[in-house]
Amino acid sequence: MTGVGATPADVAAVLRRLSYPGDPLAWSEEQRRELARTVRERTKPLVVVANKADIAPEGNLERLQAAADMMVPATAEGELALRRGAEAGLVGYDPGDEGFTIESAVSDEQRAGLERVRGVAEEWGGTGVQQAIDTVVYDLLDQVTVYPVENETRWTDGQGRTLPDAHLLARGATPEDLAYAVHSDIGDGYLHAVDARAGRRISDDHELSEGDVVKIVSTAT
Incomplete structure (x- = not known):
């Protein structure tokens, strides 16, 4: 376990939570897997950031959300587009905002892209970039x-x-x-x-x- 950064204290804490035979040689394969999984969860907790949520096939995000302990839908490309648009005066947006406004004339292609981003932002409360950072820092850590x-x-x-x-x-x-x-x-x-x-x-x-x-x-x- 030390190879993955787990200390003896980590392993001992996990073993106290699990019901295992006293002799490690008597552990089943499933018990070994459970030990490894639980130690990983303790020492390396994960947040799944589901990027490209704006073009994800229907149902994919819901399946990820059901499978992951913590999942944040995100569109990094959408966040970049909004930041660049804000710098150019095309949209009103501050990083982390749940939505944005179109402040100037944009092309049909730009509007279509912005509306895709808007769909994610309205459904999930933003582009997910700042939300992912907040989830890691404040919820996970x-x-x-x-x-x-x-x-x-x-x-x-x-x-x-x-x-x-x-x-x-x-x-x-x-x-x-x-x-x-x-x-x-x-x-x-x-x-x-x-x-x-x-x-x-x-x-x-x-x-x-x-x-x-x-x-x-x-x-x-």
Whole structure:
């Protein structure tokens, strides 16, 4: 199992969940397959991104959705077309939007392509590109986005830039974890943290939440 990146702790945790004979030599082929499958799910969770959803044969997406634990329909070509169209002023679109508007004259061919993309966006809530990233980061990996700042009143860094940085941290992370994510010296010199939204000091064991804005007070700053 070490060849696929599984640690002894991973294997032990999986074995505790499964009902296996004490002697590995007595395991059946199906039990070995189940062990391998469960270890893979624990150590290498998957999200299926079903690209070209705008031209997928009828029923394919539904079958994929039924078979996969997490499946996101997507059209990368559609996302690229919308971004280029937005840059050219042809469509109104920001990455991650569930839909778009046609803002200028387009050719019949362009309109047909845009309408295919619109069909996917309306059915699945967007082109799927940003949704796939969000699914991996927030659903699969269960992370939160936290914004460190130097000025807790203005939410700026030392150069006056508003919310210049964002860090992805595991859910349950503390202010000290954020300090180390910013820089090891900041973490080594960590003293305390301030919740910039609430304007109050927070405890060292406070669990950070999605969208928190935090000032780290450290001997290194």
